[in-house]
Amino acid sequence: MISKQLANQIVEQTMLRLHRNINVVHTNGMILASGDRLRVESIHGGARIVAKTEKALIITEENNHLFQNAKPGINLPIFFQNELVGVIGITGNPDDIVEVATLVQLTTEMMVHQALIASQSEWKRKMRETIFQDLMNQQPLQKVMEERLYKIGFFYAPPFYAITLDVEATLMAYQSFVEHMEDFFIHESVIFGRYQLNEHFILVSGMDTKAIKRKITMLLTQLKKYFNVRIGIGQPVQSLEKASYSYETAKNAIEYGDKKKSIIFFEEVEIFSLLKKSDSQEALHFTSRVLKDLNNKLIHTLVVYFSNNQQLTICSEELGIHRHTLTYRLNQIHETTGYDPANFQDAIILQIALWLKNK
Template sequence: MITREIAEMLVKETSKVMNLNINIMNEEGVIIATGDPSRLNSIHEGALEVVKTGQLLEITSENQGQLRGTQQGINLPIHFHDEVVGVIGITGKPRMIGDRGGLVKMMAELLIKQAYMASQTEWRQRTKEMIIEELLKEEPNTSNIERWLSLLQMKLKGPFVISLIEIVDYSFSSHLLIKNTEEVIGKGKVLAGFVHVNKLLLILSEVSHEEAKKKLTNLHKEFERMQVHARLAYSSHIDHLLIINQGFCECEMALAISKSEHKVISYLDIEPEALVHQIHPKLAEPFCKRILQGEGDLNNHLDTLQAFFDSNFNIKEAAKKLYIHRNTLIYRLNKIKTESGYDPQNFNDAFALQMAIWLHKRASSPPN
């Protein structure tokens, strides 16, 4: 139970508090950490006696010669889960050590408990990430997923919503971010794990799309409170655990094509654009060129059209967004109609123009 790393930490920490030489022995009585390097890896027969009896043992000038590898001092059992997992030895005259031995023992057991809890947390998180890795495969292994979920005593039931959080900057540990995420979403209702150094994937279970939206909006607010700069995307409804990869792809697409100032993005809100982005470039290029005529004013056209479409064809609102007079906007829309043959105020023509803008945006974007 006691590794050399834990034992060395015990010696270091206890020596800071007590000006005494500390030895840590394992269950075989071997000294695995000590303030006296000459005694490292030697057998301590006093420790073997303590492991056997579970009782404190004092080594005095009278009995020192009877137990190999010992010096004057006291040896106390280190208990964990009601078992003796090692022995802590304090060198010195027993009467001079006094009650300090009990304090050192308590400190040792506390450090071991903390180390154990940390290792359990690390193990649980690694198991969660193994489940996520398996679910993101094209053909997940259901038996592995069920076994790992059973070890975690977790059940994931649909419907699901997937969220991908792109973390730009943070000073907190990954463990703390995941802990806070689980508390906001609800423990037992989310599987969270990093899929990249700065991308945290969440699988929300037994949740409606509207409930997921509320939870994830609250989560982003919590991140802002923690001063964690992040963008968050979430998928459409996913009915089955084995198609989680679909939701992950939707989130990746949502983050890739949405504006950087958008912090919480629903895939459903950008789905038409996402579908357009999947059109093969050989088909997209001639379509885009044919519609977006007038190369000299191309960028001006794009800004004008997008503002008009974002305003739901409302000329007054679009002009306000562009900081221009409504008559100027009407002039530009007429110019676009003349140059391209497509009327931005006609639904079918507007749809074609919007597709062309999205395709142009994709072509102009640097590759990932």
């Protein structure tokens, strides 16, 4: 139904252009808003008839006495998605306003449609975020939640993927960001929104890994035109009650993933999450002991060497040095630390020390 706030907006905007008194009436006949404030909350007998018949009613000086609290004019039904939501009345000589009456009706229906669609969208957004909050609190799937999921069009078929988005969106741009998401996922079984302060989430059901990667790559292509965004994809789970675990792994993907990458799967950084207590005394002691007195140049050389799978030619090209120079540096690292970067077992220790140092 039309709210009083919306009714007042319709009266204000329509009278501004039409220069005639306008009444917006509830389906029960009560005037919600009017240019004549004394008529607000009184019963309009003519509008009651329109609400019952769903047909326009012309009131003249001759039949005016037949309708409670009515004045000459034209009263028309207002529909939203084929359902009667109110009545609009235009006060005046019917002969003078008949040509504009239909236009006023159509304009009003457009305003109602826009307002109610926006209201429904806002309701769905709040509902999605409430559901996600409950899932993060590991609330069991009760009937109320199942009904809510059904109302927002989410069908819980495994697997479930939780995804987090690290978005640099200003408050002014947030509405645009949400609208992008709504348009993009209009046909999918997806919950998305804002979680806590600056976390944005997506919860997807019924897609395999390939489909997820394809869909998120397409989403990124659209979003990065307007926003700086990184996307972390969590471990799939088979039960919606375990969505909180998937979301935690998605956040780990963002936290530990390569800052230059836009899409990170948790599997890529799983070992980092196992080492997440990198600020412990033991970790600091281990890093200091293994890397010892390596300078920044040698540490950078080691990072590039491991990132290129210990391939000398590719590593030397990326560093912009001769291959012999690279070999000399690796020998320096071996002599300083006691660990040989070319040896598999030693390389593991050096790599873990680097990870801990950079986390």
